[in-house]
Amino acid sequence: MVNPLPFMGHQGSPGHEGMSQMGLGMAIAATMVVLTMFQQFLFSHFGGYLERCLRKLVSSMDPYVQIRFTEESTDGGGPKNYEAYAAIETYLSSKCSAQAPRLKANSVRDINAPVLCVDDGEGVSDEFNGVTVWWHLGKEKDQGDIYRGSRRNRYYALTFRKKNRKMVVGEYVRHVMEEGKAVAASHRQLKLYSNSSSEHGAYWNYIMDFDHPAKFETLAMEKEKKEEIIDDLYRFSAGRDYYRRIGKPWKRGYLLYGPPGTGKSTMIAAMANLLSYDVYDLELTAVLSNAALKRLLNRIPCNSILVIEDIDCSSKITNQREMNNQDEDKTVKILEKVTLSGLLNCIDGLFSANDGGRLMVFTTNNVDALDSALVRRGRMDKHIPMTYCGFEAFTMLAKNYLRIEEHELFGRIEELLKGSSVTPADVAETLIERGGKAEDCGGEYYLNKLIRVLEENCEAKKSIGGEMLEKKGKGELENGECN
Numbered sequence: 001m002v003n004p005l006p007f008m009g010h011q012g013s014p015g016h017e018g019m020s021q022m023g024l025g026m027a028i029a030a031t032m033v034v035l036t037m038f039q040q041f042l043f044s045h046f047g048g049y050l051e052r053c054l055r056k057l058v059s060s061m062d063p064y065v066q067i068r069f070t071e072e073s074t075d076g077g078g079p080k081n082y083e084a085y086a087a088i089e090t091y092l093s094s095k096c097s098a099q100a101p102r103l104k105a106n107s108v109r110d111i112n113a114p115v116l117c118v119d120d121g122e123g124v125s126d127e128f129n130g131v132t133v134w135w136h137l138g139k140e141k142d143q144g145d146i147y148r149g150s151r152r153n154r155y156y157a158l159t160f161r162k163k164n165r166k167m168v169v170g171e172y173v174r175h176v177m178e179e180g181k182a183v184a185a186s187h188r189q190l191k192l193y194s195n196s197s198s199e200h201g202a203y204w205n206y207i208m209d210f211d212h213p214a215k216f217e218t219l220a221m222e223k224e225k226k227e228e229i230i231d232d233l234y235r236f237s238a239g240r241d242y243y244r245r246i247g248k249p250w251k252r253g254y255l256l257y258g259p260p261g262t263g264k265s266t267m268i269a270a271m272a273n274l275l276s277y278d279v280y281d282l283e284l285t286a287v288l289s290n291a292a293l294k295r296l297l298n299r300i301p302c303n304s305i306l307v308i309e310d311i312d313c314s315s316k317i318t319n320q321r322e323m324n325n326q327d328e329d330k331t332v333k334i335l336e337k338v339t340l341s342g343l344l345n346c347i348d349g350l351f352s353a354n355d356g357g358r359l360m361v362f363t364t365n366n367v368d369a370l371d372s373a374l375v376r377r378g379r380m381d382k383h384i385p386m387t388y389c390g391f392e393a394f395t396m397l398a399k400n401y402l403r404i405e406e407h408e409l410f411g412r413i414e415e416l417l418k419g420s421s422v423t424p425a426d427v428a429e430t431l432i433e434r435g436g437k438a439e440d441c442g443g444e445y446y447l448n449k450l451i452r453v454l455e456e457n458c459e460a461k462k463s464i465g466g467e468m469l470e471k472k473g474k475g476e477l478e479n480g481e482c483n
């Protein structure tokens with residue numbers, strides 16, 4: 001057997017050996033007592049400090065860091081907490097469907113389709129900028145109490161190597177939040193609101209879920225112009241940092257102008273669908289005062305489109321006040337309507353918190369009738385003319401309505417479109433399938449019908465003069481003039 005304390009042993013006689021064993025026992029006992037006393041002294045004086053050092057040491061040896069994102073904070077939670085959790089859930093849904101062995105379908109607030117996520121206790125990995133991170137869905141210890149009962153918060157734990165801390169905590173977490181919110185937004189059920197007034201004030205009414213099928217892909221318009229608008233909208237919706245940097249509210253104004261039936265309302269629906277923004281349709285004539293207008297506009301949340309259609313005639317925006325002094329006590333009662341300056345002030349005062357943008361879209365058939373102050377750049381940043389149907393727009397409509405991309409009659413139609421003034425609505429109405437005939441004859445029936453409509457329009461244009469048609473286009477025909 002190896003001597004546990006070799007330096008104390010003396011290789012001699014058995015008597016000596018007995019003596020030395022006794023001494024050894026005493027020495028061990030004394031050492032133990034001293035050690036215990038020392039230990040007690042140390043812990044009573046430096047216990048907390050030692051524990052902290054120990055923890056530091058252990059954690060410095062652990063090459064991983066973990067961050068938890070809980071569903072609700074322990075103090076009852078708040079929307080911010082839930083938002084982060086929901087954004088992670090939505091972000092991970094695309095990763096986990098390919099990786100996780102067990103999945104569950106969750107419904108997430110405001111999203112109209114179930115989101116696939118990892119099951120409790122499961123995990124998935126993700127890669128960003130060449131760095132691998134691991135996500136894991138866990139359940140916290142019971143947070144309930146006698147009043148609220150048992151409650152176990154779920155959390156997503158994000159684990160990564162310590163050396164990547166800066167990148168993960170900064171860039172990666174931001175990327176997850178933004179992507180998650182963007183995915184959620186694209187699945188959001190859009191809503192349509194309209195305003196009304198009562199003696200209690202002006203307010204927004206939920207009208208219905210906004211399910212308009214219009215998309216930019218099906219909008220009949222020149223490709224280049226369409227791409228420019230899409231690009232502008234995307235830049236706007238991703239412009240948080242830009243607007244913050246230049247110190248301007250995150251909002252943008254669009255003016256859509258052109259003859260009736262050129263697709264202004266359709267374009268607004270396509271914009272809402274592209275950005276997943278709710279639509280707030282403002283009926284100016286139902287607003288009784290500038291103050292009421294201000295209250296309404298201030299209640300429009302971020303990521304929404306404020307629409308004022310036919311701005312030229314939706315309100316007699318004047319700077320006048322109607323006076324009514326018929327009251328018995330002869331006091332002057334002022335009936336205040338929305339004035340132009342009131343509207344301008346509201347538009348200018350409309351600001352957006354930095355967590356989402358606001359789009360304003362005004363439409364008109366008669367752009368020349370608008371006050372230049374209303375449409376000046378800065379208020380209406382982008383002016384979009386909606387025009388009569390050109391050949392490119394026609395091909396889009398033929399594709400949508402007849403499912404044909406080429407036809408020998410296209411050449412004739414192109415020629416006629418150059419000399420006519422028909423709106424995309426006119427063309428759409430002519431091409432609309434009735435009784436499946438387009439299927440039977442490859443669209444020829446409808447194309448011929450369109451040719452006849454175009455020929456008539458060209459003839460009419462020649463006989464009544466282009467000027468009259470132009471007037472009609474701009475909505476300038478006087479009562480009694482040919483329509």
Ligand SMILES: Nc1ncnc2c1ncn2[C@@H]1O[C@H](COP(=O)(O)OP(=O)(O)OP(=O)(O)O)[C@@H](O)[C@H]1O
Pocket residue numbers: 218219220221258259260261262263264265266267365386424425426428
């Ligand atoms: N550019 C277009 N692309 C696709 N469809 C269109 C287009 N323009 C018009 N249409 C069709 O015509 C119908 C009427 O169009 P829309 O209401 O968008 O026109 P508008 O310019 O807003 O008219 P108004 O000024 O009378 O309100 C739409 O439902 C759509 O089917």
